[in-house]
Amino acid sequence: MKDIEKRMLTKNEMLHKAKLEKGITLVALVITIVVIIILAMITINFLFGENGLIIKAQEAKKMSEIEEVREKLEMATGTAIIDGKGKTTIDDYFELIEREGIIGNKDSDTLDNGDGTYDVTTNEGFIFQVMPVPEKDNADDILIDYIGETNGPRIKNVTATTTTNSATIEVEAVNAENAVYKYEYKKEGEDSWQTVEGETGSTCTINNLEENEIYNIRVTVEVASGGNKGTATREINVRTGEMPTGAITFEQAIWQGDGTASVVVHSSQEGYTIQYQIVATGSVTDPEELEEANWKPVANGGQITGIQHNQTVYARLWDGHNGSSYASADIKDTEVPQEANIQLSSTNVTTGTTVTATVTHVDSESGPEITQCRYVWNTSSGKIGTDASSYTGGAFSSNGQQISRNMSSRGTYYLHVLTVDKAGNKWETVSSGITLRQLVTSVSVSPSSVTLEEGETQQLSVTVSPSNASNKTVTWSSSNSNIASVSSSGLVTAKAEGTVTITATAKDGSGKKDTCSVTVETSKIEYILKAGDWVTYPSSQGNIDCVVLYDSSSSYGVEIIAMETVEDVTLGSSDFTTSMNSYNNAISTLNNATSKYNNATYSSRARCVGSDPSNPTSDNPGYVTSNDGYMSSYNGQFKKTDTHHTTDWDKMNSLGIHKIDDHYWLASRYVGSMSNGCYFGIRFVYSYGTLDDGRLCRVYTDAPRSSYGYSYGLRPVFKLKSGIKVTGGSGTESSPYTLGA
Secondary structure, rough: HHHHHHHHHHHHHHHHHHHHHHHHHHHHHHHHHHHHHHHHHHHHHHHHHHOOOHHHHHHHHHHHHHHHHHHHHHHHHHHOOOOOOOEEEEEHHHHHHHHHOOOOOOOEEOOOOOOOOOEEEOOEEEEEEEEOOOOOOOEEEEEEEEEEEEEOOOOEEEEEOOOOOOOOEEEEEOOOOEEEEEEEEEEOOOOOEEEEOOOOOOOEEEEEOOOOOEEEEEEEEEOOOOOOEEEEEEEEEEEEEOOOOOOEOOOOOOEOOOOOOEEEEOOOOOEEEEEEEEOOOOOOOOHHHHOHHEEEEEEEEEEEEEEOEEEEEEEEEEEOEEOOOEEEEEEEOOOOOOEEEEEEEOEEEOOOOOEEEEEOOOOOOOOEEEHHHHEEEEEEOOOOOOOOHHHHOOOOOOOOEEEEEEOOOOEEEEEEEEEEEOOOOOOEOOOEEEEEEEOEEEEEEEEEEEEEEEEEEEOOEEEEEEEOOOOOEEEEEOOOOEEEEEEOOEEEEEEEEEEEEEEEEEOOOOOOEEEEEEEEEEEHHHHHOOOOOEEEEEOOOEEEEEEEEOOOOOOOOEEEEOOOOEEEEEEEOOHHHHHHHHHHHHHHHHHHHHOOOOOOEEEEEEOOOOOOOOOOOOOOOOEEEOOOOOOOOOOOOOOOOOOHHHHHEEEEEEOOOOOOOOOEEEEOOOOOEOEEEEHHHHEOOOOOOOOEEEEEEEEEOOOOEEEEEEEOOOEEEEEEEEOEEEEEEOOOOOOOOEOOO
């Protein structure tokens, strides 16, 4: 039994031992796995963690790169100082590192921090702060410190301009594309910031600030996305201004001539409104008494108008909340009035005549005080002074008033006028003398009528009555000086067809006059013939119906053109040389053919239409030359083209007379080209009015030369002599003018 128990015990123990060993093995396995995991995590963290070997290696690499750039900047410092012989300037240093490629652009990659230091952004994207020692324009050393990289937006500069109640902020930032700008401000010493609503751009104006206070301005630049995502902030302090004193000046007041003055007001300060008030001088002892509601705005350099004598203008600067100290200008009229305007109804009268004077008082400053103005008539041409008691004639009741006096005794009289202005200044004006005299009672011109031809003259005579008239001279005048003029002695000169009245008027003011009727007749072609009129021309070969091509208003004189051809003229032939000579001599040939139709009694020449009206015999002296092979044998043999015909042709077209029932020559050459050569012709007009050219000679590249002959009509143009007269007709086609010598 005991053995059995012992064996059983041993088995239990063995089972327990086995279980225990198995548990120990599982625990050991778990522990082993945990240890392995821990070791793995330690290894990963060691390699990739925040302080891992890889991160450390990356940081070491960047530090090496930073140090390499710093070394370049420091070496550049030494170069700049050596180049400057022991000294340099910050600008020279920046230009050097730009040249050496350390920075891209010295204007955009450097930032003046305003405290003696500068931020420099290198091409690698590193930012260094440099400080010239002892100063930027005389540095013997430049200290360099690395401060970061260019990731995210960066504020380069913040500037501010202020008024008494506002501040305008301008922000210069880099890496700030699509950035949102935020502006906050608070008065110095306050805790809470106020946000400027609605301002998200790089410029912001903050209004409604207090005068002469320090404000803290905070600018935040935020880029929400992209490679430059981030936020940059900078704070600055600004002080608002004080209202300036002594900043307003007035120009000298200018009187407007209507009783009021104007004055121009200026301020040396910008950004303010100028306000003004006008009050009676002396009515305000303290400017603070001025009513606030009465202030009116005026532009800087603007004009304040409507100011009267003995008024004061007050002006101040206004910023929307505060007003400056006051400036003032008293407006006073210290000038005497100007001469009164005295218009007399007459200055030469006879006994018993009433003279009327219209008196207008003139004072360009405060204006006349009409009820204080007075007058008197006397025989003194000298002034009598400004004592009102001397003016016994009476007082004025209105300006521009008329006063009258009946002249009962011979002599010369004067009207004395006393003008008094609203300031009490006085001035005396003396009128012109009024002389009593014997007027002319009648004027008689002889002859009373006369008929003259153009260019003729006629002396007129005049009789003035009575014989004892004070002034017996007369003034001669013509009702139309273009038809007939008259000299101061009465000599009449006829100028153009028509009728005028020549008048002799007594100069004494009596109004007496007499007249002579002058009829001017004319029949000269210069005065009658106009372009387009029809004329019968008595040529040496018989009458020819013509139309006026140019009249006397032209530079060519009066020229008429035949409305039919007088004969046919042949130019050119089948013989090439003959045709070429005909082409070269065509202008003289055509002009010579017209000469037999000239009638020397009426015209100085006859020419072919199309020749130069200024010089019909003019001919183009040049000859055609060409490098083309087919012309090499004819260089210098054919005269050049010309445009003589254009003057006549344009004029005929404008008058509608270029078309007649026949072809006719124009005395003008034409050289034309073809695809296989060129041709030489004389211009002519078809019977239906179209311009063309008669091709007398042709030269080809691949064919024999050719020549032709044409026979067209001759249409002469006659230049009429000056002085030829029109003897009849009305100038129409059915009733043409007729001519006579």
